[in-house]
Amino acid sequence: MHIPDGFLSPQTYLPAYAVAAGAWAWAAHGLRDRLDETTVPRLAMLTALAYGLGLVMVPVPGGTSGHMLGIALLALIFGVRLAFLSYSLVLLIQALLFGAGGITALPINALAIGLVGATTAVAIKWLLARINETAAVAIAAWLSVMLPGAIVAVALGIQPLIAHQPDGTPLFFPFALEITLPAVLIPHLAIGVGEAVLTVLIWRYAKSRKWCA
Amino acid sequence: MSPRAWLVTYLIAVVATTFVHEPALLGATLAVALAAAGGGRWKLLRRTLVAILVFNLTVSLGYIAVALWHGDFNPDYLLLVNLRVLLLVFLGMWFAARIDPIAAVSGVSPSLTFVATLTLGQLRSFERIVSDFALAFASRNPAPPRLIDRAHHAAAQGIALMDKTMAAATESALAMRSRGAFDD
Numbered sequence: 001m002h003i004p005d006g007f008l009s010p011q012t013y014l015p016a017y018a019v020a021a022g023a024w025a026w027a028a029h030g031l032r033d034r035l036d037e038t039t040v041p042r043l044a045m046l047t048a049l050a051y052g053l054g055l056v057m058v059p060v061p062g063g064t065s066g067h068m069l070g071i072a073l074l075a076l077i078f079g080v081r082l083a084f085l086s087y088s089l090v091l092l093i094q095a096l097l098f099g100a101g102g103i104t105a106l107p108i109n110a111l112a113i114g115l116v117g118a119t120t121a122v123a124i125k126w127l128l129a130r131i132n133e134t135a136a137v138a139i140a141a142w143l144s145v146m147l148p149g150a151i152v153a154v155a156l157g158i159q160p161l162i163a164h165q166p167d168g169t170p171l172f173f174p175f176a177l178e179i180t181l182p183a184v185l186i187p188h189l190a191i192g193v194g195e196a197v198l199t200v201l202i203w204r205y206a207k208s209r210k211w212c213a
Numbered sequence: 214m215s216p217r218a219w220l221v222t223y224l225i226a227v228v229a230t231t232f233v234h235e236p237a238l239l240g241a242t243l244a245v246a247l248a249a250a251g252g253g254r255w256k257l258l259r260r261t262l263v264a265i266l267v268f269n270l271t272v273s274l275g276y277i278a279v280a281l282w283h284g285d286f287n288p289d290y291l292l293l294v295n296l297r298v299l300l301l302v303f304l305g306m307w308f309a310a311r312i313d314p315i316a317a318v319s320g321v322s323p324s325l326t327f328v329a330t331l332t333l334g335q336l337r338s339f340e341r342i343v344s345d346f347a348l349a350f351a352s353r354n355p356a357p358p359r360l361i362d363r364a365h366h367a368a369a370q371g372i373a374l375m376d377k378t379m380a381a382a383t384e385s386a387l388a389m390r391s392r393g394a395f396d397d
């Protein structure tokens with residue numbers, strides 16, 4: 001899902017970096033107190049897992065790519081702050097080592113997938129767990145794909161409006177919202193189902209091992 | 214230059230690139246970057262092209278189709294956006310090949326550097342296990358596997374991955390603890 005380098009204007013990614021910097025500072029506050037010999041290997045393992053899922057990318061017409069995220073799993077086990085940090089780390093590694101995503105797109109990708117995705121997963125699971133915990137995890141995982149997808153689509157779709165030549169030719173991403181929203185969200189309806197199934201399977205296993213916070 | 218200086222230079226170059234909207238200038242900058250990248254330039258360029266090819270092709274073909282439909286096709290835009298993406302990704306590949314990114318950011322947060330280092334170790338373990346599972350699955354399925362078989366394989370693989378990487382990560386963490394990594 002995440003946006004590659006070169007398609008976001010400075011008017012978008014520079015303010016996004018300012019917002020993301022605040023979010024990263026909030027997430028990292030007191031981090032050392034929360035990392036111990038039990039938490040660190042679990043966090044590293046699930047960060048690697050999220051990275052592995054994110055490597056399998058399918059280009060989607062309209063300007064982005066589809067792949068599993070793993071953010072719901074990270075958030076349900078470690079909470080929003082650690083999930084956000086570890087997913088930001090995944091995005092940084094992908095950008096610097098594999099040219100996937102990118103430095104200019106990092107704050108939007110991190111805020112959309114890492115922060116909004118993690119917050120959505122935890123909030124939905126908390127709201128629905130009293131009814132049916134497995135269904136709550138599945139819905140949380142599905143929405144943790146769809147909401148970030150919508151944000152990514154909006155970030156791309158507003159580029160022709162905010163960065164264009166005097167004659168209207170786009171300078172960065174060329175497609176407007178009427179293309180990016182369906183192009184991103186329709187494939188992710190199915191990708192989200194895959195994410196939900198995988199998250200439930202692994203979350204159950206993690207719960208049986210008492211890994212969940 | 215120190216890893217930190219490389220990082221700062223790379224970030225400045227990335228931001229500057231996004232303010233350039235002249236294909237000729239972007240092309241000249243790419244030529245300079247290629248010349249400066251040294252002996253590994255063609256390998257880096259090949260990796261860059263592989264990384265961006267499918268995505269940029271999708272966007273470019275989509276743009277051509279939509280712009281021709283609307284009657285406002287502009288070839289300069291295609292040149293601009295593809296050169297910009299190529300340059301940005303090449304700069305990233307060059308930076309990562311030249312400098313250990315973990316070393317470059319190590320002073321920012323010792324805790325995050327610690328997690329990042331452990332994660333990179335996990336990635337290696339993860340890739341090896343995935344490769345082993347894929348080979349084993351292929352050898353057991355001379356005919357194309359059914360969807361349910363693939364699902365069972367994925368579930369078994371996920372659990373095996375977690376067990377193995379958890380064990381490896383725990384060993385690493387305990388080893389680091391024994392060396393005082395968690396001491397204040």
